[in-house]
Amino acid sequence: MSRPSNFPPPFSTRDYVAEPTDPEDERIEVGVLVVGAGPAGLACAIRLGQLIEEQPELAERLGEVPVAVLEKGKQPGSHLLSGAVVDPRALRRLFGERFRMQDLPSYGPVHGESVYVLTRRSALPIPPPPPMRNHGNWVFSLSELGRFLAEQAEEAGAMILPETAAQKLLVSHGRVVGVRTGDKGRNREGGELGNFEAGSDLVAKVTVLAEGTQGHLTGVALDRFDLRGEEPQVWELAVKEVWKVAKPLDRVIHTMGWPLRTSKRYREFGGSFIYPMGEDMVTIGLVVGLDYRDASLSVHDLLQELKTHPKIRKILAGGERVQWGAKTIPSGGFNSLPRELHAPGLLLCGDGVGMVNVPRLKGIHYAIESGRLAAEAAFRALQRGETPATALSSYDDAVRDSFIWSDLHEVRNMRQVFGRGFFVGGALASAMTMSKGRVELGKMRAEPDAEQPLLLTDRDKGYPAPDGKLTFDKLSSVFASGNKTRDDQPNHIRVERRVPREVAQLWAHMCPAQVYEVGREDDDGTVMVDLAPSNCVQCGAITAKGGRLTPPEGGSGPEYTVT
Numbered sequence: 258m259s260r261p262s263n264f265p266p267p268f269s270t271r272d273y274v275a276e277p278t279d280p281e282d283e284r285i286e287v288g289v290l291v292v293g294a295g296p297a298g299l300a301c302a303i304r305l306g307q308l309i310e311e312q313p314e315l316a317e318r319l320g321e322v323p324v325a326v327l328e329k330g331k332q333p334g335s336h337l338l339s340g341a342v343v344d345p346r347a348l349r350r351l352f353g354e355r356f357r358m359q360d361l362p363s364y365g366p367v368h369g370e371s372v373y374v375l376t377r378r379s380a381l382p383i384p385p386p387p388p389m390r391n392h393g394n395w396v397f398s399l400s401e402l403g404r405f406l407a408e409q410a411e412e413a414g415a416m417i418l419p420e421t422a423a424q425k426l427l428v429s430h431g432r433v434v435g436v437r438t439g440d441k442g443r444n445r446e447g448g449e450l451g452n453f454e455a456g457s458d459l460v461a462k463v464t465v466l467a468e469g470t471q472g473h474l475t476g477v478a479l480d481r482f483d484l485r486g487e488e489p490q491v492w493e494l495a496v497k498e499v500w501k502v503a504k505p506l507d508r509v510i511h512t513m514g515w516p517l518r519t520s521k522r523y524r525e526f527g528g529s530f531i532y533p534m535g536e537d538m539v540t541i542g543l544v545v546g547l548d549y550r551d552a553s554l555s556v557h558d559l560l561q562e563l564k565t566h567p568k569i570r571k572i573l574a575g576g577e578r579v580q581w582g583a584k585t586i587p588s589g590g591f592n593s594l595p596r597e598l599h600a601p602g603l604l605l606c607g608d609g610v611g612m613v614n615v616p617r618l619k620g621i622h623y624a625i626e627s628g629r630l631a632a633e634a635a636f637r638a639l640q641r642g643e644t645p646a647t648a649l650s651s652y653d654d655a656v657r658d659s660f661i662w663s664d665l666h667e668v669r670n671m672r673q674v675f676g677r678g679f680f681v682g683g684a685l686a687s688a689m690t691m692s693k694g695r696v697e698l699g700k701m702r703a704e705p706d707a708e709q710p711l712l713l714t715d716r717d718k719g720y721p722a723p724d725g726k727l728t729f730d731k732l733s734s735v736f737a738s739g740n741k742t743r744d745d746q747p748n749h750i751r752v753e754r755r756v757p758r759e760v761a762q763l764w765a766h767m768c769p770a771q772v773y774e775v776g777r778e779d780d781d782g783t784v785m786v787d788l789a790p791s792n793c794v795q796c797g798a799i800t801a802k803g804g805r806l807t808p809p810e811g812g813s814g815p816e817y818t819v820t
């Protein structure tokens with residue numbers, strides 16, 4: 258059977274690395290340039306503001322714009338989507354005395370939890386395994402938290418530039434010197450429209466990439482500076498919905514089992530989360546490892562199926578869906594981290610480099626902590642008498658000494674063991690958890706998601722028909738993401754357009770936003786892949802499964818507010 262990796266996309270890292278091209282007096286100069294207004298990037302900007310406040314003389318050396326944050330979404334938060342049950346350690350360190358947890362825009366601390374193993378009709382409660390215990394954690398909407406953090410970053414002196422995609426990495430004499438932003442106002446063929454605006458060179462003393470999952474320039478930087486780790490990165494795809502409900506949910510819920518299949522043959526790893534958001538909202542999501550093999554698997558439709566389970570239907574009864582979204586989660590863990598987290602002029606943070614604790618489904622506190630540590634290293638690099646290279650490499654040391662490193666080391670093979678099937682994987686994962694990572698399973702190899710050979714079943718025949726109340730089709734889901742992307746933009750999805758039918762079917766089923774359709778068949782049995790790129794919600798799944806997502810025009814994509 259085909260493997261998507263046999264049909265690589267027309268994409269070359271070289272096209273996204275450039276010298277600055279704008280004349281010197283037209284370049285926008287900033288002190289520290291942060292790419293991505295997620296928890297990592299905003300924590301970095303906030304910490305830089307705090308440090309500059311303590312040492313105002315340095316601000317002068319950083320120029321008119323000491324700190325700038327680029328964000329491709331319509332506004333900070335527009336592209337943020339998470340659970341989000343947050344471990345408060347990193348927020349407490351970032352804000353110190355300035356804010357208490359109860360001052361932040363949250364839905365309060367977790368009051369209780371349940372874990373169920375589902376079959377089609379039943380739900381067997383089991384004691385929450387240690388990684389799923391959430392006592393002491395707080396429930397947030399990451400999109401709302403992002404807006405709050407952006408306000409704090411601006412108050413601390415950062416300039417936030419929304420609707421601005423970082424398109425190319427500017428490298429001069431082997432050192433990262435900033436980024437080039439994408440053009441705006443081009444038509445499908447690349448021609449200039451009346452409102453055309455060329456991108457700009459933003460040059461900086463230090464560039465921090467905090468792009469999150471499937472970060473475009475992070476991937477470019479890992480290749481350009483040969484930073485990739487020993488093991489390849491792998492991902493999960495999560496699709497989630499926020500519901501207004503009639504009855505408050507009093508605890509966080511996780512489920513395992515149905516609607517995923519447990520047989521090793523399918524390689525289906527994942528589970529669901531259902532979190533309370535105050536008195537009248539809940540969020541429900543399904544997470545599935547992208548190393549699955551069945552080309553008919555659709556996480557969007559499995560989430561629709563999950564909602565028909567009697568246990569879950571009851572939670573949503575009388576309610577209404579208010580938002581929908583999708584995003585990938587890096588899940589290779591410790592063994593897939595890059596060899597180094599810095600390069601000349603550059604620091605890498607958060608999900609972009611895979612700082613996620615898979616069994617705990619948590620990465621926000623690692624993103625915030627890595628952003629804070631990156632700010633301290635960038636600040637050190639700007640001090641008189643410091644050698645920038647040594648100062649930037651101190652970021653790696655700081656991450657290795659932090660809870661990010663020890664936590665991820667403890668669960669280092671957690672994702673890989675599930676390649677052995679649900680039951681064997683579950684047993685190995687329990688052994689690792691109980692021993693706090695001391696059980697040596699040897700380094701387990703991760704196989705890239707796109708290298709899994711495909712099989713095709715009729716799984717899609719069982720997906721529930723959309724009723725517009727409990728279950729929905731993909732296009733109404735895209736509408737519920739707030740996506741209003743212009744239809745005639747240049748195509749930002751790089752995929753091989755002529756592929757075997759099962760590869761085209763894989764992409765069509767996988768994409769939660771109905772971007773791909775199986776087109777015309779040729780005499781040699783291959784089919785054309787038809788694309789509707791403006792539906793894309795930039796979840797990143799295509800990069801894991803054989804294509805490549807690049808950032809579209811700034812301001813496009815979903816406009817999440819409560820995800």
Ligand SMILES: Cc1cc2nc3c(=O)[nH]c(=O)nc-3n(C[C@H](O)[C@H](O)[C@H](O)COP(=O)(O)OP(=O)(O)OC[C@H]3O[C@@H](n4cnc5c(N)ncnc54)[C@H](O)[C@@H]3O)c2cc1C
Binds near residue numbers: 292609
């Ligand atoms: C469904 C789901 C549930 C989760 N549940 C939890 C949970 O309960 N608790 C938890 O702790 N973690 C959870 N996580 C993981 C957590 O959300 C991430 O670890 C965290 O958001 C990573 O933060 P980040 O700042 O690195 O990246 P992100 O949050 O992805 O932010 C990156 C930002 O950078 C912007 N950006 C990217 N590229 C560019 C570019 N080239 N130019 C300009 N802007 C760019 C993006 O638009 C985005 O705003 C979950 C993730 C998912 C998907």
Ligand code: SF4
Binds near residue numbers: 768771796800
């Ligand atoms: S086209 Fe966009 S929404 Fe669809 S899988 Fe790719 S990144 Fe996700």
